[in-house]
Amino acid sequence: MRTEVLAGITTFITVAYILILNPQILADPFVIGGDMDMASKISNGVFIGTCIGAFIGTILCAVYAKVPLAQAPGMGLNAFFAYTVVLGMGYTYHQTLTIVFISGVLFIVITAVGLRQAIIRAIPEPIKMAITPGIGLFITIVGLKNAGLVVSNPSTLVSMVDFAQWRSGVDTQLICGALVALIGLIVIGVLHTKNVKGSILWGIVAATVVGIPLGVTKLSAFDLDLAAKFRDFGEVSLFKMDVAGLFEGKSVTDAIFTIIMLVLSFSLVNMFDSMGTLMGAGRQSGLIDENGEVIHMQEALMADAISTAAGALVGTSTVTTVVESSAGIAAGGRTGMTSLVTAALFLGAIIFAPVVSIVPAAATAPALIFVGVLMLSNIKDVDFADMTNGLPAFCTVVFMPFTYSIANGIAMGLITYCILKILARRPKEVEVLTGLIAVVFVFRYAFMTLR
Numbered sequence: 001m002r003t004e005v006l007a008g009i010t011t012f013i014t015v016a017y018i019l020i021l022n023p024q025i026l027a028d029p030f031v032i033g034g035d036m037d038m039a040s041k042i043s044n045g046v047f048i049g050t051c052i053g054a055f056i057g058t059i060l061c062a063v064y065a066k067v068p069l070a071q072a073p074g075m076g077l078n079a080f081f082a083y084t085v086v087l088g089m090g091y092t093y094h095q096t097l098t099i100v101f102i103s104g105v106l107f108i109v110i111t112a113v114g115l116r117q118a119i120i121r122a123i124p125e126p127i128k129m130a131i132t133p134g135i136g137l138f139i140t141i142v143g144l145k146n147a148g149l150v151v152s153n154p155s156t157l158v159s160m161v162d163f164a165q166w167r168s169g170v171d172t173q174l175i176c177g178a179l180v181a182l183i184g185l186i187v188i189g190v191l192h193t194k195n196v197k198g199s200i201l202w203g204i205v206a207a208t209v210v211g212i213p214l215g216v217t218k219l220s221a222f223d224l225d226l227a228a229k230f231r232d233f234g235e236v237s238l239f240k241m242d243v244a245g246l247f248e249g250k251s252v253t254d255a256i257f258t259i260i261m262l263v264l265s266f267s268l269v270n271m272f273d274s275m276g277t278l279m280g281a282g283r284q285s286g287l288i289d290e291n292g293e294v295i296h297m298q299e300a301l302m303a304d305a306i307s308t309a310a311g312a313l314v315g316t317s318t319v320t321t322v323v324e325s326s327a328g329i330a331a332g333g334r335t336g337m338t339s340l341v342t343a344a345l346f347l348g349a350i351i352f353a354p355v356v357s358i359v360p361a362a363a364t365a366p367a368l369i370f371v372g373v374l375m376l377s378n379i380k381d382v383d384f385a386d387m388t389n390g391l392p393a394f395c396t397v398v399f400m401p402f403t404y405s406i407a408n409g410i411a412m413g414l415i416t417y418c419i420l421k422i423l424a425r426r427p428k429e430v431e432v433l434t435g436l437i438a439v440v441f442v443f444r445y446a447f448m449t450l451r
Contacts, residue, residue, distance in 0.1 A: 004335055012346065013201055018075070020204060021075070025081075026316070027039040027043040045237030048315075049238070050072070056306075057306075059340070061343075063340070068333035069300065071307050073311065073320075076135035078317040081318070084404065085099070088404070094240050100312040106263060107304070119437075130382050130393035130409075133378050134397040135406055138406055140373070142368055147180075147362055147369070148174045148178045176215060177361075180207050180214060184204065200370060203370070207363035208363040216360050219358060238314055391420060392420065418438040
């Protein structure tokens with residue numbers, strides 16, 4: 001019991017950074033748009049929603065699936081929510097919650113009938129292996145941007161911040177933010193190397209503290225009004241989906257087609273994230289049956305599906321099984337008791353809302369970059385020897401960060417995979433369902449305006 005409790009605490013400490021990052025990411029489109037009042041409300045509401053959504057998903061892992069796994073809003077999926085769907089495509093926060101809810105309901109149905117597993121098997125192995133490193137690069141570029149380390153450049157599209165500007169006194173705040181992010185990244189790297197549990201969270205704390213004398217961390221932002229956060233949660237997040245808004249300004253056909261494409265995009269990423277985590281954690285913990293499948297896999301997938309829908313209801317992006325669960329498993333977690341402890345801590349984390357409010361984006365950016373490093377390490381699993389596998393995998397990886405869209409990476413990977421296999425006279429390697437999904441993406445690009 002002691003081992004399970006400590007494992008649950010370890011998992012929470014390792015994944016707790018999501019409580020800081022998720023509200024900032026989902027509120028970022030409003031910051032960019034200059035609507036600071038709504039950004040504050042969304043941030044407050046999403047913080048409470050993140051805690052509750054993570055609690056729901058993780059408690060299901062504990063009492064229903066009985067596995068030592070945690071669930072929380074997924075990194076990459078929240079970026080797709082904020083930067084692609086809200087900022088890029090112009091959907092509102094509440095409309096996007098509706099799309100996430102639909103994907104959750106879809107997950108529940110296809111998991112119940114076993115179709116989710118069939119879809120996963122239909123995706124080519126090279127694409128599966130490339131999705132995680134692709135998301136890693138996407139998260140990295142978001143982190144670099146939030147840190148101020150990478151800035152826009154009219155000649156080269158992007159460039160590094162000019163640190164030499166401190167001499168002229170121009171953009172010193174931007175430079176200080178970049179320095180804070182670099183310090184935080186180094187701290188995380190050192191602590192991770194020394195196997196310190198919660199290295200990402202401690203790196204955020206260190207960067208926040210360093211940011212105080214540099215003027216990056218604003219102590220004046222310390223918010224003791226927890227009641228205001230619950231008020232904003234009730235006003236803008238809880239049960240605030242907007243179904244009718246999805247059809248405004250569009251024909252019914254165009255609206256439905258766009259919704260289907262977005263639901264598919266959320267679903268594909270979530271499926272591969274959760275399946276990869278489940279399989280990896282299952283092997284790590286030894287929870288594998290004689291067929292090589294994770295014990296309680298069906299229950300774990302259903303818990304993942306239910307939490308996706310429940311997360312949308314409480315105002316947060318897609319809730320999925322998090323890879324940080326492996327930290328608790330490494331600490332000895334083997335049963336649902338580990339998840340029970342983690343779930344309780346997620347719920348209790350709501351009282352830390354005042355502390356979270358002072359953490360600047362420059363302090364959380366290192367976490368994004370470092371998670372990108374961890375996810376990019378999976379690139380070694382991609383087979384580049386066969387170019388009909390290697391090129392689609394490469395397209396999957398590079399189209400995610402360079403088009404600022406996870407869905408584009410998956411789509412281009414699937415499309416190029418099918419085309420190359422057919423032109424190489426190896427059409428038998430393309431499953432029917434794989435081809436159908438690729439065709440759906442082709443129609444998406446041909447008929448759906450993304451911006």
